[in-house]
Amino acid sequence: MASPTSEQTSLWKYPDFLRLWAGQSLSQFGSAISLFAFPVIAVTVLNASEAEMGVVGFLLRLPMVFFLLFGVLADRVRKRPILIWTDVARFVLLMLIPVAWFADMLTLTWIYGVIFALGLLSTLFQTAYRSxxxxxxxxxxxxxxxxxxxxxxxxxxxxxxxxxAALLKVVAAPALLVIDAVSYLASAVAVSLIKRPEARPEPDDTTPGQVHKAIWQGMGWVMRHELIRPLAISSAVYSLFILGSMNSIYALYVIRDLGVPAAWFGSILAGGGVGAIIGALVAVKVMRRYAIGKVLVWSMVYGNLALFLIPLAIGPVWASVAMLVVAQLVSGVSSQIFFVTNTTLVQTITPPHLQGRVVASIYSLGLIPAPLGALGAGLLAGALGTRTTLWVVIAVGQLVPIAAMAWSPLAKLIGMPAPDSQ
Structure with a gap:
């Protein structure tokens, strides 16, 4: 794949992209603060029980089932208004919590309602944003x-x-949500400043009442396409066995079985975040140097092989921690290279009129299996132990995606193919 010139590749000369990027950067940091703040508010302010915390976790994930429906909507209307108004609505929703807390009216019912509504809006935003x-x-x-x-x-x-966590030392937990609310407002302003006019999408052959047919057009296209199908299968299997199964018992294994202090667990996970940052930084160079098919297959191989260091961790605590950090770091680098390459390939191939539905289909396949994996891993760990369960789920979560890609036309792909016209 030939490297384009710097003039062709530099997005610093595209003000509209920079506006979108700036808004999303602020919003992402705000969202990370909210994900931290909501459980803290439930526990420390409202004294939530274990069962009530389970409801919080459930409501955080429930909106993902609407991805397919929102994909249809994103393909039928202009996307920029969706981005602006979902940001404005999320600003209003988040401000309800600190206002209710200040007025001494905050209850778990407020938390439940805001989390679910916020999740719906974020799911809609993510679908429209990617398309x-x-x-x-x-x-x-x-x-x-x-x-x-x-x-x-x-x-x-x-x-x-x-x-x-640092801000929590100087402000109350509900006040943290003001930061995220303001970040959504900043994102709405940034998107509203985008100047490129957006044409109304071309109508497809489905009526507004034929939502199921419109959904299947996106999912069917994904499963029929010889390059996208193996990626979708890999995403679903990875979600089931790694995101769901492995992650659900990871903390239990590290803290209880390996005896790692709980305070160190966050530092271990941070290794994956640092790896993801490195992966995002090098993804462009890697993809321009090597064939796309090789990048996808080998990033999956290296990332998943590194995960075997987790059940292999033995010896003194410091040695176990070192192995876990290496596993997180290498997996973070590889998974980010895979994600950037995967996303770019899908966006390039997908016809414009299917962008929303294809994005929604792939997100659904990559997220919905995770809760099932978490449930299964808990049962399996109770019968076999956490270390044995980790061997099983990592092995299956590695071999199936690698096989799905390695024995498909995807593995032989050199450069970016032309957009699909169908």
Whole structure:
């Protein structure tokens, strides 16, 4: 794949992209603070029980089932108004919590309602945002743009919770949500300043009442496409066995079985965040140097092989921690390179009229299996132990995605293919 010139690849000359990027960077840091703040508010301010905390966790994840529906909406209307008004609505919603707390009216019912509504709006925003990006950025700049967006998202996920913890020493937990609310307002302003006019999407062959048909057009296209299908399968399997199964018992294994102090656990996880930042920084160079198929397959291989260091961790606590940090770091680098390459490929191939539904289909396949994996891993760990369960889920979570990609036309892909016209 030939390297474009710096003039062709530099997005610093695209003010509209810079506005989108700036707004999203602020919003991502704000969201990281909110994800930290909501459980803290539930526990420390409202004295939530274990069962009530389970409801909080459930409501945080429930809106993901609406991805497919929102994908249809994103393909039928202009996307920029969706981005602006979902940001404004999230600003209003988040401000309800500190206002209710200040008025001594805050209850768990408020928390439940705001979390669910916020999740719905964020799911809609994410669907429209990912399908708006290919319209805003020239095709030859997709890679650089995705790398920049993932860089700030990874930085927010890595440093946001630490920032929130530091702020918690000087302000009450409900007040932290004001920061996220303001970040959404800043994002709305940034998106509203984008100048490129957006045409109304072309109507498809479905009526407003044929939502199921419209959804299947996106999912069916994903599962029929010889390059996208293996990526979708890999995403679903990774979600089930790694995001769901492995992550659900990871803390139990590290703290109870390996005897690692709980205070160190956050530092171990931070290794993955640092790796993701490095991965986002090098993704462009890696993808321009090597064939796309090789980048996808080998980033999956290296990332998953590194995860085997987790059940292999033995010996003194310091040695176990070192192995876990290396596993998180290497996996973070590899997974970020994979994600940037994967996202760029999907955006490049997908026809404009299907961008929203394809994004929604892939997100659904990559997120919905995770809760099932978490449930299964808990049962399996109770029967076999956490270390044995980790061996099983990491092995399956590695071999199936690698096989799905290695024995498909995807593995032989050299450069970016032309956009699909169907």
């Amino acid at each position: 708006y990006f290919p319209f805003l950025v020239p095709r030859e700049n997709f890679l650089e743009g995705n790398s920049k967006l993932q860089l700030t998202e990874s930085a927010a996920q890595t440093f946001g919770p630490g920032l929130a």
